[in-house]
Structures are given as C-alpha cells and as structure tokens.
Amino acid sequence: xxxxxxFIFCIGSFLSLTLSEPSLECKQWGFSDPACSDCDSLAxxxxxxxxxxxxxxxxxxxxxxxxxxxxxxxxCPSRVHLWPEIDRFIDKTAQKYKGVLKVKxxxxxxxxxxxxxxxxxxxxxxxxxxxxxxxxxLNERVMMKVSS
Numbered sequence: 001x002x003x004x005x006x007f008i009f010c011i012g013s014f015l016s017l018t019l020s021e022p023s024l025e026c027k028q029w030g031f032s033d034p035a036c037s038d039c040d041s042l043a044x045x046x047x048x049x050x051x052x053x054x055x056x057x058x059x060x061x062x063x064x065x066x067x068x069x070x071x072x073x074x075x076c077p078s079r080v081h082l083w084p085e086i087d088r089f090i091d092k093t094a095q096k097y098k099g100v101l102k103v104k105x106x107x108x109x110x111x112x113x114x115x116x117x118x119x120x121x122x123x124x125x126x127x128x129x130x131x132x133x134x135x136x137x138l139n140e141r142v143m144m145k146v147s148s
Contacts, residue, residue: 026059032122036060038137045133066122068142070100072114073126077105086111089131100142115142 026032029052039056046052073086073094080087094103113124126134 029055031056031059034060066117068115068117070116071142072102072104074104074106074109074112076107076109083111083127085130089134097138100144
C-alpha cells in the first residue's frame, strides 16, 4: 500500500511540474507560454508552416491569457529597414498605442516586444510579424489606458 501511494505521489508531482513549467523544448522553439488563440492567429498568417503551428499548439496555455499593462518594441535603428513590416508599423501605427507602447531604439537588437504584466515581464520576438499581427496582438493582449 505504501509503495503504490509513493508511486502515485511521484507521478502527480511529475505531472504538476511538467504542466506548470514551459518545457525546454518550447523555449528552444521560441515559445513562451503562448495563448492557444495566438496559435490560431499564427495559423492564419503562415498556413504553409504546419510544423511551427503544431509546435505552438503543443506549448500553448488554454486557460490562461495574460493581459499586459505595457509593451516596449525594441528595434535596432540602423537595421530596422531589414524588417519593412516593423518599420511600417512604427511609422504608421505605433502612435495609436501611445501610453501603453514605447518604441526603444536599441543597437544590434532584433525586433522584440518586452511585455509587462502583474506577474513580471516577458519577451517576444516579432521579427517575422507583419503590421496587422502586431496590431491584433496589442489590441487583444495589452490593456489600453482610458483617458478620463
């Protein structure tokens, strides 16, 4: 009886650790707790990359959607032309998110979103994103400040 209790305890502990921590494999793939709805959005933009979408779905969190209070888009000023969609977003759309989005010009960086939430911060590479994806993400996941 004690042996089976110990076995069940060990299995339960393993499962809780496995389910609560993002796997090393997910981090290597570049995913940091994406919401499953983000994977669905990803699928619409890169339909020919089924493997990447499958990896996203393996790493996504169904019940937890983090809402961010502030975002910082970090971009290298001398290399921003390498990402025309990011450049276009900064020129034409970023001002729409004044108060919750800052653009930080950081030498030698790839386009990255630094996201703040009540539990800390997260980093998300956006170098492959197009302008509408950035807008959708900010609209859905970053709390807009309302002027009174």
